[in-house]
Amino acid sequence: MAKTTHIAVIPSPGFSHLVPILEFTKRLVTNHPNFHITCIIPSLGSPPNSSKSYLQTIPPNINSIFLPPINKHDLPQGAYPGVIIQLTVTLSLPSIHQALKSLNSKAPLVALIADSFAFEALDFAKEFNSLSYLYFPSSAMNLSLSLHLVKLDEEVSCEYKDLQEPIKLQGCVPIHGRDLPAPTKMRSNDAYKKFLQRAKSMYFFDGILCNSFLELESGAIKALEEKGHHENGKKISIFPVGPITQKGSSASSNDVDEFECLKWLKNQPQNSVLYVSFGSGGTLSLRQINELAYGLELSDQRFLWVLRAPSDSVSADYFEDANVDPLKFLPKGFLERTKEKGLVLASWAPQVEVLKQSSVGGFLSHCGWNSILESIQEGVPIVAWPLFAEQAMNAVMLSDGLEVAIRLKFEDDEIVEKEKIAKVVKCLMEGEEGKGIRERMKVLKDGAAKALKDDGSSIQTLSYLANQWENFGGI
Numbered sequence: 279m280a281k282t283t284h285i286a287v288i289p290s291p292g293f294s295h296l297v298p299i300l301e302f303t304k305r306l307v308t309n310h311p312n313f314h315i316t317c318i319i320p321s322l323g324s325p326p327n328s329s330k331s332y333l334q335t336i337p338p339n340i341n342s343i344f345l346p347p348i349n350k351h352d353l354p355q356g357a358y359p360g361v362i363i364q365l366t367v368t369l370s371l372p373s374i375h376q377a378l379k380s381l382n383s384k385a386p387l388v389a390l391i392a393d394s395f396a397f398e399a400l401d402f403a404k405e406f407n408s409l410s411y412l413y414f415p416s417s418a419m420n421l422s423l424s425l426h427l428v429k430l431d432e433e434v435s436c437e438y439k440d441l442q443e444p445i446k447l448q449g450c451v452p453i454h455g456r457d458l459p460a461p462t463k464m465r466s467n468d469a470y471k472k473f474l475q476r477a478k479s480m481y482f483f484d485g486i487l488c489n490s491f492l493e494l495e496s497g498a499i500k501a502l503e504e505k506g507h508h509e510n511g512k513k514i515s516i517f518p519v520g521p522i523t524q525k526g527s528s529a530s531s532n533d534v535d536e537f538e539c540l541k542w543l544k545n546q547p548q549n550s551v552l553y554v555s556f557g558s559g560g561t562l563s564l565r566q567i568n569e570l571a572y573g574l575e576l577s578d579q580r581f582l583w584v585l586r587a588p589s590d591s592v593s594a595d596y597f598e599d600a601n602v603d604p605l606k607f608l609p610k611g612f613l614e615r616t617k618e619k620g621l622v623l624a625s626w627a628p629q630v631e632v633l634k635q636s637s638v639g640g641f642l643s644h645c646g647w648n649s650i651l652e653s654i655q656e657g658v659p660i661v662a663w664p665l666f667a668e669q670a671m672n673a674v675m676l677s678d679g680l681e682v683a684i685r686l687k688f689e690d691d692e693i694v695e696k697e698k699i700a701k702v703v704k705c706l707m708e709g710e711e712g713k714g715i716r717e718r719m720k721v722l723k724d725g726a727a728k729a730l731k732d733d734g735s736s737i738q739t740l741s742y743l744a745n746q747w748e749n750f751g752g753i
């Protein structure tokens with residue numbers, strides 16, 4: 279009988295970081311049932327319904343330890359979501375340590391795998407003679423940029439948005455300073471310092487698991503594999519194991535609406551509906567919501583829109599379910615005028631199921647990495663409307679690099695006007711450009727399926743890692 283291999287996984291709170299690392303864990307135990315995995319889960323107050331219902335899907339062959347929640351009052355009010363998540367994990371480090379110690383005393387831990395926001399927990403690996411891996415739930419391009427920043431930070435004195443020339447990362451599309459991830463916007467910020475600290479620490483982990491795949495980012499992945507060296511010669515080991523996405527959708531509280539929307543989609547013609555969503559917590563200002571509503575109406579396309587309370591309303595909170603009906607923020611008469619063509623859902627849709635419907639022909643997305651991978655897996659072309667985090671960089675990759683998206687929003691404080699929205703939406707849904715994009719998306723869809731076959735690149739990478747862990751004798 280194969281010996282049991284013990285591994286601890288440390289996610290960070292927030293739906294879109296929690297889900298991919300736990301889905302990775304599920305894949306690992308499904309493919310390698312002799313692994314015994316314990317997830318040590320930090321939390322921030324009471325999780326929103328989406329996370330709560332997702333956590334109920336953790337199968338019994340994965341152990342979970344839920345850490346005492348961090349008090350919201352111990353965190354800075356109104357801070358950027360990434361900062362809140364990062365701080366939640368930092369404040370949870372003593373209880374993570376305690377949990378690891380107790381696990382390791384029962385059976386030695388071969389490896390610790392931590393989400394990118396939980397990277398500090400990997401410092402404990404040495405104490406337990408375990409291997410350490412960062413789970414990077416984003417693109418290889420983002421990983422490449424994080425590593426490059428260490429050098430750039432030394433060489434450049436201005437803010438990155440003021441750089442005259444685009445940054446050229448090997449194997450990636452050139453990127454302007456203004457499109458870099460949010461923590462780099464102001465170099466004096468604590469968020470930037472943490473970002474840099476994580477980048478520097480990456481060289482000391484035994485590997486980085488990246489939620490991407492060769493067929494999607496071969497240039498960036500190969501460059502990282504070949505050139506990922508530190509000055510002192512230490513090599514980064516990168517393991518592309520993606521795409522890792524949810525199998526089915528997690529429901530929130532309004533299941534009835536969610537399943538009604540699937541019924542509605544089944545009755546619409548093929549490729550006719552634009553799905554509009556800004557991720558697990560993204561919102562627009564009230565003025566922008568109005569402009570988007572008029573733009574969708576003007577485009578005359580069918581749509582399914584997941585709407586949240588405006589970012590400038592009191593009810594907007596990235597980490598909590600809003601207690602108001604977001605539909606009341608729509609322009610007067612909009613729902614009545616568009617009832618034959620569109621459907622607006624309050625706050626949450628079963629996104630994975632939505633994208634699977636053949637009637638969905640486009641996705642107006644904020645370009646969160648999970649949404650991108652889910653869209654690619656279903657071959658759905660994208661209208662890119664980045665909001666924060668690394669979304670503008672993802673938008674550049676999709677539009678300028680892979681040419682599977684049309685970018686609609688370019689500047690942080692820009693209000694995108696209805697005429698422009700209507701034009702771009704029409705172009706994606708019925709124009710010639712849209713046709714080309716659809717064909718290129720189909721190629722990526724096939725690539726994603728190939729990477730996940732038994733002999734595919736990502737499954738082979740996972741088997742390689744599993745083999746290393748099984749044969750690990752301690753350091």
Ligand SMILES: O=c1ccn([C@@H]2O[C@H](COP(=O)(O)OP(=O)(O)O[C@H]3O[C@H](CO)[C@@H](O)[C@H](O)[C@H]3O)[C@@H](O)[C@H]2O)c(=O)[nH]1
Nearest residue numbers: 294415557558559584626627629630646647648649667668
């Ligand atoms: O109504 C909804 C809205 C979202 N989702 C799911 O929520 C996830 C959203 O993830 P993502 O598209 O990555 O967006 P964010 O929630 O905004 O993700 C954060 O984390 C990502 C991974 O690091 C980053 O790429 C993003 O920029 C960052 O904002 C996806 O799995 C969606 O399927 C739903 O199921 N229903």
